[in-house]
Amino acid sequence: MGSATTSVVEVDNLTRRFGPRRGITDVSFTISSGEVFGFLGPNGAGKSTTIRLLLGLYRPTSGRMRLFGLDPTRDGVRINRRVGYLPGELALYLKMTGAQHLDRYARIRGLTDRTYADHLVQRFGAQLDQPIRTLSKGNRQKIGLVLAFMHRPELLVLDEPTSGLDPLMQDEFARLIRETVDDGRTVLLSSHDLEEVQRLADRLSIIKEGRIVVTDSVDGLRRSAPRTVEFRFDRAVTAADFDHLDGVAVRECTGGRVTLSVTGPVADLLARAGSLGAVDVSARRADLDELFLSFYRDEPATEEAEVPDAH
Numbered sequence: 001m002g003s004a005t006t007s008v009v010e011v012d013n014l015t016r017r018f019g020p021r022r023g024i025t026d027v028s029f030t031i032s033s034g035e036v037f038g039f040l041g042p043n044g045a046g047k048s049t050t051i052r053l054l055l056g057l058y059r060p061t062s063g064r065m066r067l068f069g070l071d072p073t074r075d076g077v078r079i080n081r082r083v084g085y086l087p088g089e090l091a092l093y094l095k096m097t098g099a100q101h102l103d104r105y106a107r108i109r110g111l112t113d114r115t116y117a118d119h120l121v122q123r124f125g126a127q128l129d130q131p132i133r134t135l136s137k138g139n140r141q142k143i144g145l146v147l148a149f150m151h152r153p154e155l156l157v158l159d160e161p162t163s164g165l166d167p168l169m170q171d172e173f174a175r176l177i178r179e180t181v182d183d184g185r186t187v188l189l190s191s192h193d194l195e196e197v198q199r200l201a202d203r204l205s206i207i208k209e210g211r212i213v214v215t216d217s218v219d220g221l222r223r224s225a226p227r228t229v230e231f232r233f234d235r236a237v238t239a240a241d242f243d244h245l246d247g248v249a250v251r252e253c254t255g256g257r258v259t260l261s262v263t264g265p266v267a268d269l270l271a272r273a274g275s276l277g278a279v280d281v282s283a284r285r286a287d288l289d290e291l292f293l294s295f296y297r298d299e300p301a302t303e304e305a306e307v308p309d310a311h
């Protein structure tokens, strides 16, 4: 802590096509050291493709990327030593035990001090003495987590990290993430779980149909999330009384009650409601889930969404 913040991951206009199929198009984002960066998107959006490019497993069609200032297409070996990767689909050897996996990874990485690895095994209650094929999904995932974190890498790239973990283990995982960034290390957390990203990430990008639709801090997104505002009047009002106002969408209007979805400043709306003789008002901030879902559903994938930059 206290040291200067540097970019650990830089991605500029990265494009990867698979023949005629789109993989990702013009993807750009930057991740600073000590940050948890969420990468959120529905199935097939392009999260895994982006990660595979970053790890040098795919070559880009065009664009530029850097990890620690190095180019993954050329410096893969140097980069991989500094990265811990948990793939979305864990490829463990079914006949080998967890202990054999740990030995193998420690050898590849030249890791002699196993204190931290042992600590992680204890912490997650990972079962090391049985062949992987006999383990449940969650227990395999715990081994995947230990393998990703055991050498204290500077960058963790985690694809659906809590898949299969029970709530207690998810909490343990959340604590581990916090400790990791408190240590000045960096996390890229890819997921389609809104709740998980919202809880853990400082900033995030939402990717849809291969393109980034928004990048912002979680707090910034929360500020720009629509509020639900409800007014009551002692006479009937109509949707037309409100729907011309900037940032206001009428969700429901019956008799003397109107429910609105509101983004941005409320002065004009309050003036309007006042002039119509409002007798009561209530407001609640929409869940971020609503905002995320609106990006998933409605946003055109070809344009950046107009969310005010929080930085």
Ligand SMILES: Nc1ncnc2c1ncn2[C@@H]1O[C@H](COP(=O)(O)OP(=O)(O)OP(=O)(O)O)[C@@H](O)[C@H]1O
Pocket (backbone or CB within 6 Å): 018, 021, 022, 023, 024, 041, 042, 043, 044, 045, 046, 047, 048, 049, 050, 088, 192
């Ligand atoms: N090796 C490949 N060959 C052909 N098409 C591919 C390949 N890998 C990915 N794609 C295509 O690229 C697009 C993005 O897929 P990707 O796996 O990156 O999505 P994702 O966001 O990780 O999805 P999920 O959440 O389901 O894992 C999809 O249309 C997919 O079909």
